[in-house]
Amino acid sequence: MHNVYNIFRQGQKRTYMTTALDRKIREVPYLSRYVILEKFKKKPRYMSECVGTPRRAYGYNTFDKIRYKPTFNPYVHLNKDKKYRLDNWKSRDHENFDPLKCYVRGSRKSYDIPYAILPAKDELGMFHPPILSGRYKADIEKQYYMHDLPWVWHKNFYTGTNHFCDNMVIGKKKWYRKEQQNEKMKESMKKINNLVLEYREECKNKKRYNFLEKVVNTLGDEIAHKYIRKIKNIYL
Secondary structure (H helix, E strand, C coil), rough: CCHHHHHHHHHHHHHCCCCCCHHHHHHCCCCCCHHHHHHCCCCCEEEHHHHHCCCCCCCCCCEEEEEECCCCCCCCCCCCCHHHHHHCCCCCCHHHCCEEEEEECCCCCCEEEHHCCCCCCCCCEEEEEECCCCCCCCHHHHHHHHHHCCCCCCCCCCCCCCCCCCCCCCCCCCHHHHHHHHHHHHHHCCCHHHHHHHHHHHHHHCCCHHHHHHHHHHHHHHHHHHHCCCCCCCCC
């Protein structure tokens, strides 16, 4: 069962891992976090949405028209509320954005990243919750995406998370019972010669003994014992 399942999963992996898009989705970074934050920061841009039907999707950070990473949507209709945030919020000051020293929403206080989003440990060894709650941590993560930066403070940033296409198969698994039967048949056909010999031996053993065969089978060793040659006159 497990052998068949592993064979099926290998086939499943070959199906998903053959394209460049699949490799792009599963790739993990190799540069330092601070190098990424320094070298790959880009100023966000705003633009009018493309006219026409159907609407054309924003093609940045896409491969073969499929988006492979979180991307800031530049198609924003700037109303009065959004203009106020861009003009007054320090967290939306794109000219002076620093990924290691961020503002949150409408606050005028800057916070050191990542220390403000990590639990703190005091002199007695007791842990305390981070300075910023999840709501403001999410706003900082949003600022990273706006400036085309990955969320480098994710705990699995360098190892990567398991893609949903690589997960273990769950459920009743009815959909590959046919494959399982075919794999069992292939494995059995490899041993066909041995199976034929075993079958012949079983059929031979099933036959009823005649009187002489019964005597030999039950008393053969005892009757033949006195007729077995022995070496005599051996002195050790």
